[in-house]
Amino acid sequence: MRASLASPPSRSAPKPTLDREELLRYGRHLLLPEVAIDGQRTLKAARVLIVGAGGLGSPAALYLAAAGVGTLGLVDFDIVEITNLQRQLLHGTRDVGRLKLDSARDRLHDTNPNVKLELHATRLTSDNALTIIRDYDLVLDGTDNFATRYLVNDACVLLGKPNVYGSIFRFDGQASVFATADGPCYRCIYPEPPPPGLVPSCAEGGVLGVLPGLVGTLQATEAIKLMLGIGTPLIGRLLLVNALDAQFRSVNVRRNPLCPACGTRELRELVDYEQFCATSGGEAAGLDAVPQIEPRELAIRRASGEAIQLIDVREPHEWEIGRIEGARLIPLHRLGGAIPELDAQAPIAVYCKGGTRSALAVRDLLSAGFRRVWSVSGGILRWSREVDAGVPEY
């Protein structure tokens, strides 16, 4: 299926010419008949928006800048943290604490000073998405949450902009091209997001640092193919990347005639995506209603001699990093089998890394008849920051 960049904003003016420095810089592209001077001028005229300057956005932005895409828009509002550096190559150690867009600007300018950068230091929302995306030829989705992914998808469908999609978790990646004239969109594959807490984030579940390099580079490749109108883009195919087994394979995806975005087109405007993702899956996971205990309160009550059972529902390899003294390790997926061993009358505090898995555990314990049970708010990370700095963060 061929790409469609029907009337991109960049085509309203004649293609720019290349100067001597650019001819030299892009010499290896100019040797490719599929690119050549005309294609390189097309790239120079192009306008690409990258949503998220993180794991996926880093390699994508670097390669698109190096390739000579004339205008790169970046949307991000985050600060560089040291935990980003394992995979987010736009940012370096000296950038910790800076706005990601500031370090991205410096890095990309060094990569190719010919590229015009448009920095959108904001969260992409239903209020600003159409305005921001409208001025670009295509969008590269490098976001890290379901709400923004549905937002990017719907905005791209409404505006007719191709959405070059990528997502990652642990050792698995996915990539595709959505929202082209005849192809499917993200909602055709995933009509609804998982309920909150069911699918861990990379912060909870981890990700191989190289994986966003693979998938973000694939996204940059697809974007360049779309701009140049060459090759066979990932339209109607979902590429599955398995880093552990070194397997790349694709499955076929179709436009769903009942898709409210690209099928029936009943979705005529952007919606509240936080709400959409909070209430999906029929019954919201009910995590908001789970009883919580603050780390400091838990520490005080334990210090005063209250016999609170402390259960760690993380995985054994996380337990090895650090733990709260006196805790018992029962990984979440083994909790069901361990419930008969627990004293349902005694108070129980459950913790994990950040508070999501413990909330799921508490919900299960409540369903099993436990009454005095809490999830430790903010997990071991908050415990480390507020109670015991000797417990390492990760």
Add this chain to the structure above:
Amino acid sequence: MPLTISLPSILARLADGNRALDASGATVAEAVADVTRRFPSLAPRLVDEHGEPYPFVTYYLNDEDIRFAGGFGATVRDGDELTIVSAVAGG
């Protein structure tokens, strides 16, 4: 020869780390039931309380989305491959 079910890593840990499982059954639903019998932890991640597929987990039978080919009632044959893909949002 049974069919093969491929799991993403997010689900493989619930199947003793297996990314590929042999399964038997005449339909997709029967094949899925076969593996959830052997790995009960998988069940709530593959099907809802009514035994139906979730909208955020997609099943591809020989690379085709089963929603366009009979859904869980789709017939499977020996040697078929059922690929299960779960929505992930990391970036």
